[in-house]
Amino acid sequence: xxxxxxxxxxxxxxxxxxxxxxxxxxxxxxxxxxxxxxxxxxxxxxxxxxxxxxxxxxxxxxxxxxxxxxxxxxxxxxxxxxxxxxxxxxxxxxxxxxxxxxxxxxxxxxxxxxxxxxxxxxxxx
Amino acid sequence: xxxxxxxxxxxxxxxxxxxxxxxxxxxxxxxxxxxxxxxxxxxxxxxxxxxxxxxxxxxxxxxxxxxxxxxxxxxxxxxxxxxxxxxxxxxxxxxxxxxxxxxxxxxxxxxxxxxxxxxxxxxxxxxxxxxxxxxxxxxxxxxxxxxxxxxxxxxxxxxxxxxxxxxxxxxxxxxxxxxxxxxxxxxxxxxxxxxxxxxxxxxxxxxxxxxxxxxxxxxxxxxxxxxxxxxxx
Numbered sequence: 499x500x501x502x503x504x505x506x507x508x509x510x511x512x513x514x515x516x517x518x519x520x521x522x523x524x525x526x527x528x529x530x531x532x533x534x535x536x537x538x539x540x541x542x543x544x545x546x547x548x549x550x551x552x553x554x555x556x557x558x559x560x561x562x563x564x565x566x567x568x569x570x571x572x573x574x575x576x577x578x579x580x581x582x583x584x585x586x587x588x589x590x591x592x593x594x595x596x597x598x599x600x601x602x603x604x605x606x607x608x609x610x611x612x613x614x615x616x617x618x619x620x621x622x623x
Numbered sequence: 624x625x626x627x628x629x630x631x632x633x634x635x636x637x638x639x640x641x642x643x644x645x646x647x648x649x650x651x652x653x654x655x656x657x658x659x660x661x662x663x664x665x666x667x668x669x670x671x672x673x674x675x676x677x678x679x680x681x682x683x684x685x686x687x688x689x690x691x692x693x694x695x696x697x698x699x700x701x702x703x704x705x706x707x708x709x710x711x712x713x714x715x716x717x718x719x720x721x722x723x724x725x726x727x728x729x730x731x732x733x734x735x736x737x738x739x740x741x742x743x744x745x746x747x748x749x750x751x752x753x754x755x756x757x758x759x760x761x762x763x764x765x766x767x768x769x770x771x772x773x774x775x776x777x778x779x780x781x782x783x784x785x786x787x788x789x790x791x792x793x794x795x796x797x798x799x800x801x802x803x804x805x806x807x808x809x810x811x812x813x814x815x816x817x818x819x820x821x822x823x824x825x826x827x828x829x830x831x832x833x834x835x836x837x838x839x840x841x842x843x844x845x846x847x848x849x850x851x852x853x854x855x856x
Contacts, residue, residue, distance in 0.1 A: 506843050540796050544795075544817065
């Protein structure tokens, strides 16, 4: 399945986010081998140079390690991964709160919505 | 000189005095997938035909790998025209023979492998193929050459979404850092994420040559949306 890209932002930035998410969520666990740029570009149906650019950026951040002979792997540094996980969680939370605020809800009401929503999600205890 | 294609002050004036290409200067590097975009009548096909030596420039020049367009460049340019030039009576296997004879860089086994992956029998006649399948076969022929420059004129016009996906994936799978693919289309949205760079043509003039992500970064919108804005009537 081709990856769906949003229209208002650079594609390489969206590739970085997507791969970051796959790593943070454990789809690619620490130390896991990543597909080649070419294969991943084909899977995502994006330009290989753009995928290369996203990989280069992920390498700079330390999330991906390139071995000269052995392709690319996810870092073994669990702390780094959990740091990024934390950062993404903060962003999502801030985003939620901003939206609730612009809908005119108070802090407490926003919190109530969250609690209610979590109570509805019984599968995820 | 690292540029694969060098176009200098290129102009094409047709008999009636209509200017189809108006003083274009443009260099294209290796290893890119580039969209050639513009409304109908903007000069896309005229430019492509000059790059293939099917039309001669009124003035200016085109060099490919340092050579003026001619016999030498034709051996290194793989071209998918906007209209078919193959006889409907030929079997696919006969067309493969034809390509083997004509092009030194044609890889028959690669073409057969790609046909097989699509379950297209090589003994079928061209005229029995659906429009989408015919487009796929012609793309396979072109992409099975080991060329420096692939020029695809409207490869996805009028095919269904599944055929279009196959065509785009084939272009990505055949990506080679030493070669460049130039794709003309007016269906930008479908193809945008496959492209490195885009060329905008209008009334035969070069409006813009830049990268897809540069447009998205600068304008906060897709190339498709930006194109509609630039070419709004």
